Amino acid sequence: MTLPPALLDILRHAFAADALSVDEGERLAYAYDNSRRNALPDAVVFPTTHEQVETLVRACREHRVPVVARGRGTNTTGATVPVEGGVVASFERMNRILRIDPDNRLAVVEPGVLNGDLQNALKPHGFFWPPDPTSSPWCSIGGNLACNSAGPRTVKYGSPRENTLGLRAVAGTGEGFRCGTYTSKGSTGYDLTRLLIGSEGTLALITEATLKLAPKPSALRTLRATYRDVGAAARAVARIMAQPVTPCALEFIDDVALKLARDYGGDGVPLAGAMLMIEVDGEPETLPSAVDAVSRAARGDGLEELKVAQTAEETQALWSARKALSPAQRTISPNKINEDVVVPVSHLPELVDGIKQLAAKHDVLIVSFGHAGNGNLHVNLLPRDDAERERAHACLAEVFALVIRLEGTLSGEHGIGLIKREFMPLALEPATLGLMRNVKAAFDPDSILNPGKLLP
Amino acid sequence: MTLPPALLDILRHAFAADALSVDEGERLAYAYDNSRRNALPDAVVFPTTHEQVETLVRACREHRVPVVARGRGTNTTGATVPVEGGVVASFERMNRILRIDPDNRLAVVEPGVLNGDLQNALKPHGFFWPPDPTSSPWCSIGGNLACNSAGPRTVKYGSPRENTLGLRAVAGTGEGFRCGTYTSKGSTGYDLTRLLIGSEGTLALITEATLKLAPKPSALRTLRATYRDVGAAARAVARIMAQPVTPCALEFIDDVALKLARDYGGDGVPLAGAMLMIEVDGEPETLPSAVDAVSRAARGDGLEELKVAQTAEETQALWSARKALSPAQRTISPNKINEDVVVPVSHLPELVDGIKQLAAKHDVLIVSFGHAGNGNLHVNLLPRDDAERERAHACLAEVFALVIRLEGTLSGEHGIGLIKREFMPLALEPATLGLMRNVKAAFDPDSILNPGKLLP
Structure with a gap:
């Protein structure tokens, strides 16, 4: 599709020459995001004012041309890929x-x-x-x-x-x-x-x-707890969240992820059945009692080691495993499937166990880590070839079904985009999806805004 | 209006005899709320299941009869008054x-x-x-x-x-x-x-x-600070909110309200230009430093006295002024107009000053108090006769205009209901109201749910 000349005229009038591009090289740069899906837009504009955005949307509506808003394309769901072409509005200069x-x-x-x-x-x-x-x-x-x-x-x-x-x-x-x-x-x-x-x-x-x-609290303390197995770590998460001192970070890393991180990041990364990174923040006088409260909750059946960092260097060392994870995954699979399912915190043990079983059943490498305090797990499937990629997709559908059985939902923080919309009926009843479609029509009666995303 | 017999048949089938009433005495009890407005519904039902509510709404939609949901009617805006008749669904038994x-x-x-x-x-x-x-x-x-x-x-x-x-x-x-x-x-x-x-x-x-x-934090400390004038108190509020320890209550009471409360509640109520009630909560070990931080911020030009309660009795004594306010107002005016405007915290001094000027201009008694940490002020106009009531209404429109000028909005926590809907265009642009109407149509295409409320 090329844009109607009348639309291009309006855009050329509203946007300076360097704020509108139909050049293929530039359009290519706005064809994809961190999902690695891609589709070429027909034009890219760089608005700097609210009025320009009004002009853009009005003109595109008149010509029934899609408009896809874009920040920096770091999303992993394809939410900014212009699957039906049209105009990408990149807000990077606003x-x-x-x-x-x-x-x-x-x-x-x-x-x-x-x-x-x-x-x-x-x-x-x-x-x-x-x-x-x-x-x-x-x-x-x-x-x-x-x-x-x-x-x-x-x-x-x-x-x-x-x-x-x-x-x-x-x-x-x-x-x-x-x-x-x-x-x-x-x-x-x-x-x-x-x-x-x-x-x-x-x-x-x-x-x-x-x-x-x-x-901004003026002080922060970091703790690292390793456990015999993922179940013991998940039970500790529930204990930590059931007492009054809420940590400002409560991250979970499973055994597979730890092993990967250690291969890549060295001996500083502990080997264990699972690990929690816990941070508490507040004013300096309040931290000792907060560390005590969280430590008491972290202790329990299956705890192997609890370390509290005393200096900035020690804090960095404790975080080394978590930091090594992303690059380590890339060495195994450039095509990792990165999900961010979420379940009630007390169902984390069942989720983690269930994922292990599904990984074995489908013969796919899965590493799990993430924001355990919210029950939000990043489930990363790491297929190494086409056959594994196919098995990974079959496995994924079962992961989502498991999550829904555990009273969870498809996404904690990544959103739905292009990639998860087919799974929306798993998470939401037809009546809820119907109301969402009505809301969509209330704001965007001609469906020109980011078509092909979010709603199935 | 009486209900169509076919609708009544459906309701009689869905609700037990004691869960459906068309008796005038009972309908009268569901005609009004804490706004003191009233309008008689045609029937009252007492659902106890989700399925009953589905049946009710479907049947009323078929017959284009209004449905008004009701909790306990404590709202002050007329939000539950069935102004167009129809069926009140009282959820008190669910x-x-x-x-x-x-x-x-x-x-x-x-x-x-x-x-x-x-x-x-x-x-x-x-x-x-x-x-x-x-x-x-x-x-x-x-x-x-x-x-x-x-x-x-x-x-x-x-x-x-x-x-x-x-x-x-x-x-x-x-x-x-x-x-x-x-x-x-x-x-x-x-x-x-x-x-x-x-x-x-x-x-x-x-x-x-x-x-x-x-x-639930296990400990709580209460502070009371009195100030020379409302401006000094309002500036203290901004200082308290700009430091890291957020209080769990930060209440403001103006000089007129204090005087009223003292007339009613006795010598325990201080006389001052304005008063703040401040509470901090947390674990016991953290409270001394929290009290220190908040006290430092409460001090400043215009502070007259800062008291920290050491016992439960002292806490009760400090709160006596705030508690005496509601009954005290009732002794003056049974027809108080109770608003809950909200402005950014730093604009509280201008709001309080502006309200004083409007009270003088319109010759209406106004007492102001409320949740200062959110910039949420309960502005109570206390007309004592019909002439004052008329002046109060003119004054109110100017209060709202002032609030909007100060980047505030009509309601912090009471809502719009019947009483403030005419003022909605002051707070929201036509485009925003238009989208809200579209959203309303997306959920309630025949406008049977609580007609005459919220949207102008």
């Missing part, structure tokens, strides 16, 4: 921090601001924005909001849905609107803010966000 | 706590469970559900969710939107559905859960809720 307002614990940002850049700008004020995906230095706030991307701190501080006050956006009708508040509390009509968060660009394009800031 | 699951920090409840009953049931498990309206002993969870009702603890723990994981409900189509998760994190499609919360029964009737629990 990246100003408009306001940092510590008295009101809020910041107003454009969607292209990188998560890490915002955190750096907030530091001197003593605040941070809680969502912290591992890709934080190079993922954008707009992308974080679109996918409800979270990270390890979510267990204590919540996801973007709990940390966003308001939005400015452009609906699929081409109409701009504001929703939410500048206040930390509000009950004035329907909550459109949270509805847009996690909607993966299918309802509206976000052009501005008012973020809720949290005061 | 009041079972279905599951308390401390390992997963969740509880599953029916909508008629009283907030206070839930808190009592959670106590032995060491957990609580953060929303705590002042009406907690006699308001229902369903009502809390419908209005996004919050309370003093919101400043630290969030409102129902931050403390609900999932819902079961019946849309205006008559279709039952589930949304959300049993997990503390999720990114599987649109967030219908938060969309229903605060929608005042206009989108769907909630039949079950999965609530996120918080571990």
Whole structure:
């Protein structure tokens, strides 16, 4: 498909020459994301104002041409791949921090601001924005909001849905609107803010966000606990979450992942049935009692070793296994299937056991690790050839079925995108999916926003 | 209007004789709520199952008869007054706590469970559900969710939107559905859960809720600070919120309210330009440093006295002024107009000053107090006769305009209901209201759910 000339004329009028590209080389760069799927867009635009986004969506609606919003493409679900062509709107140049307002614990940002850049700008004020995906230095706030991307701190501080006050956006009708508040509390009509968060660009394009800031605790302590087996570690997670001191990170790493990390990262990585990384934060005076409380809960049947880091170097050493994991996986399989299922914390032992059984049944290498405090496990299938890839896909369907049986859901923080939409009927009843389709039509009556994503 | 006989037949089939009433005496009891507005429903039903609610809504939709969901009617906005008649569905008998699951920090409840009953049931498990309206002993969870009702603890723990994981409900189509998760994190499609919360029964009737629990801190300390004037107190609020220790209550009481409370409650109530009640919670070892941090921030220009309660009796004494406020107001005006505007915390001084000027301009008695940590002020206009009542209404419109100028919004926790819907266009742009109307149509295509509420 090539764009209708009348549409191109409108875009050329609205965007400067260097902010609109139909060049194939440039379009190729916006054809894919971290899912490794790809599809060529017909044009790429780089908006810098809300008004440009309104013009873009209105014109595309008139010509029934898809519009796909894009942050930095770090998502793993294909959520930004323009599968039906059309125009990719890359927000990378709309990246100003408009306001940092510590008295009101809020910041107003454009969607292209990188998560890490915002955190750096907030530091001197003593605040941070809680969502912290591992890709934080190079993922954008707009992308974080679109996918409800979270990270390890979510267990204590919540996801973007709990940390966003308001939005400015452009609906699929081409109409701009504001929703939410500048206040930390509000009950004035329907909550459109949270509805847009996690909607993966299918309802509206976000052009501005008012973020809720949290005061940055001045101290942090890191603990590492190794266990005889995954069940013992998972039971410790439930004990930790049932006592009053909520850790700011509670990460789980299974035996297969530990072995992989050790092969790659060296002797500093312990060999064990499973490992937990636990962090607590707060004011310095409060940390000793917090470490005690969490340590008491971490102890129990199956604990092998509990280490508390005393210095920054020791903290780094404790984290070495977790850090070695991503590169280690890449050495085995460039085509890893990276899922992020989530179950109630107390069902983690059954989930981890069930995954081990499925790995054996389908003869696929699976490593599991992730944000155990939320019951959010990154299940990575590592197929090494085409035959294994086929088996991995069959295995995946059974993993999702297991997760649903355990009262869990398909995604904790990655979203649905292209890759998981076929599994949505496993997680949601027809009536719920029907209402979601009605909501989609309410915002985007001609289905031009990110077609082929999220809803099956 | 009387109900069509065919509809009554369906209802008589679905509801036992004692769960359906068309008797005028009983209907009168469900004609009003705490707003003191009233309108007679044509029938009242008392569902105890999700299936009954489906039958009810389907039948009413077929006959285009309004359905108004009702908890315990403690709302102040007329949100449960059946202004167009129809059937009131009172959830008071659908009041079972279905599951308390401390390992997963969740509880599953029916909508008629009283907030206070839930808190009592959670106590032995060491957990609580953060929303705590002042009406907690006699308001229902369903009502809390419908209005996004919050309370003093919101400043630290969030409102129902931050403390609900999932819902079961019946849309205006008559279709039952589930949304959300049993997990503390999720990114599987649109967030219908938060969309229903605060929608005042206009989108769907909630039949079950999965609530996120918080571990109950074992200790609490109460501080009381008095200030020369409201500006000094409001500036202290901003200082307290800009440091890392977030109080679990930060309540503001203005000079007029203090005077009233003292007339009613006696010498224990201090006379001052303004007063803050501050509470910090946590584990006992952490409280001294938390009290120090908050005290440092509370001190500053204009502080007159800072008291820290050392015993339970002293805590009660410190709270006496706040507790005396409600009965004190009733002695002056049985027709108080009770608003709950909210502004960014740093704009509180301007809001409080502006309200004083408006009170003088319109010659109306106004007392202001409320949840200052959220910038959420209960502005109570106390007209004593008809002439004052008229002036109060004129004054109110100017109060709302002031709030919007200060980047605030109409309601922090009471909602919109009947009473504030005419002011919605002040707070929300036409495009935002248009999208809200589309969302309403997506859930309730025939507009049978709670007509005449929330949207103008």
